[in-house]
Amino acid sequence: MAEGIKDKVAIIGMGCTKFGELWDKSAEDLMVDAFKECIEDAGIEKKDIDAAWFGVHFEEQSVGKGATPLSLTLKLPFIPVTRTENFCATGTEAFRGACYGVASGAYDVALALGVEKLKDTGYGGLPGGPNLLGTKSALINPKLTAPGAFAMMATRYFAVYGLNPEEGKRMLAKVSVKSHYNGARNPKAHLRREVTEEQIIKAPIIAWPLGLFDCCGVSDGSAAAIVTRADMAKKFRPDPISVKALQIALSSGEELMYTKWDGAHVETTYRGGMRAYKEAGVKNPREEISMAEVHDCFSITEAVTMEDLQFSPRGKVKEDIEAGRFNHDGPQPIQPDGGLKCFGHPIGASGLRMLYEMYKQLQGKAQLPERQLKNPKLGLTHNLGGFPPMNIVSIAIIGL
């Protein structure tokens, strides 16, 4: 019987750049910036690192293939470096690789670094291209964009739970109001302006029913973590953060091609969440998970994720959103750093960025006093890569 990862690995250092449209920074600059903060935080030197995992998704837009972009940029001295790519779960995959590397005993200290340079495309939104999902898909699939694919989940959610478009859009607007509130208070966030529900509802439609403020930022950025075996962690710092669960779940094809999926939730999040709670020993996620950074690529994604992670009962997230449950001062704060929505979403860095926020909050070091949450015990991060009917979900739970 597999034991799982709980309390075998600890995070001893993290770094995260400011996210945004960083016209003056290359992917390499961002990697160096995140790495510098990360090893300073860990109190280690480059020579202490035994192996590294490097996450980047749209490599053709920035650094190119393979893992040499990391080894060459950081001048890593001939150590093993592995590139990970798994859509928006890319950064968490890098982290997972590093954790398993040290948990196995193969290494003492490992680096996970994710980066994405999205703003060299010349247009808004994510980089496109017909072959994103492979040759056959390029010949038969609709011309999907990310907002369109997630908008279909909003359409479906509204239909399944009987919300008219106005009710649905208002529910989603509240999700974004909260994230903008949090982002506005975070110096490293990409979008730092508060917006009102009315502004959100009246904004131009990107993909019906999602408007501009239902969509997250498309950003440049990098984040990194240093992990070590739990039994060594206190040698590096007094307040290491322990890894409680690391899960990943992938679509089986039945959502897209079989007819049982309801389209109003993400099956992988539910399944991955169940496994993560089991691994971490969490019985009641609504009560035990103190805070979370979830994959709010779109407002609807955050809303259904609350249900899939069992923070809200199925079909009832609207009530929790309206009650302010997930606000910064609510009982279960979600996206305290602004989320993908406002902190930004450089694909390969996002998973590590989420961990950075949870790590800092758990240590009580959320930079500004007004950002610090009260005594969090367990933080959850969640990435959803791909599209609701065919995706990759990664979930990490970390705690004191």
Next chain:
Amino acid sequence: MVGIKSYGAYIPRYRMNHNTIFMAVAFLGTFPPPGENAVANHDEDTLTMAVAAGIDCVSGMKREAVDGLYLATTSQPYMVRQNSALVATALDLQSNIRTADFVGSTKSGTTALLSALDTVKGEMSSNILVCASDCRLSKPGSPQESLYGDGAASLLVGSDDVIATFEGSYSVSYDFPDRWRASGEKFEHAWEDRFIRDSGYSQFISEVISGLLKKYNLNIKDFTKIVYPGLYAREHGAIAKRLGADPGQLQDTLLSTVGDTGSASPLMMLIAALEDAKPGDKILVTSFGNGGDALFFQVTEKIESVANKRAVKKHLNSKKDLASYEKYLAFRNLAPMDLGMRGEMSMRTPMSALFRERKVVLALCGSKCKKCGTPQYPYQRVCVNPDCGAIDQMEDYRFSDKKGVVFTYTGDNLAASIDPPSVYGLVDFDGGGRYWFDFTDCDLDSVKVGMQVEMTFRRRYVDESSGVHGYSWKATPIRA
């Protein structure tokens, strides 16, 4: 007896009023007559319309029985790569069939029909599907712009259960240079209208009909309906008068409702005549183009069992006005439009993959699990049913003739499109199977979860850098 077993047609949903054209190009001195034209959507062309007409024609029949496909057109997308073979693939016909393109003249529709009748008569084939389709590009402001309409007609030719027997034909051929388009040219050239009318249209139609009457010792009054294209409205009537026909014998030319659909025109008019025909009716069909063909049919009792055809009537009534001439120019790629840099990323078609996946891509075929019965698209080797999971227990399963319902949808303004928003969604097929598809011929406001849709073969992209016209299937609200 050899004859017509079934018919089908396709008229695109968009109509452009001639006044819309007039308002846009009147400064050039163009004065189109009253009426409207059928206008192909931006994702339609000769081949997509041929497929749609073919589907209408073979609906309710076993497609395995079709052993030939003749395509007639003057606006084929490919000069090399047989257009009829592509249409046959999209229709999911067998591969052991005869396919041929009949091109280069607006009489090619009747010539293809004659050839099919000959082939069946000669017992070389049993059931030949004839598709005539035209989607002709006209120079903005040209007389052709308001004259030409887009559409397709399809007839199934066979020797049993015919709804109309083939009684005879007469043809004339002239190298008549009324209109021409050399290889590599985008637009047609035309000589003076009065020359076309007086030296060609009026002469050839009279000659070919008189020839037929003489050859079979018939009188013009013997025919219930007389079909010939109506390029010149007044001359159309004058020809009949000279032949001694009553105006009531003349089949409506569809000129002010659909436009002149080129190679499809006489067949579409024939189909409209068959829609109203009674057993015993005699129908004369004549084409015009570098001479012409005249064909003579007699309607049988089987006509009364024809059902569920959209043909001409239903398509005529199912329409939407295209009020923007600028949009029409954009649809035809006649004015460069900015799709943003996202729109500049073109598709490079892997031809070997396209051939390997031709049933999936062009015929909308998936698989059905023999163990659990689950239909799935595209073809899967491992069953998608989580309670089954059988490996390699699949049989081919065609989705193109299945209806479905909208599971969910969106209207995407970010996706590059000449006609935003890009509407797409997931479709649950009647009988099982789910996949996502682009939607077409619909307005976002009209799409609803649970709405019934059907599948339509459409042009997906044109990659000008490699000369590839890419096709696939889209979902569309049930037409008529």
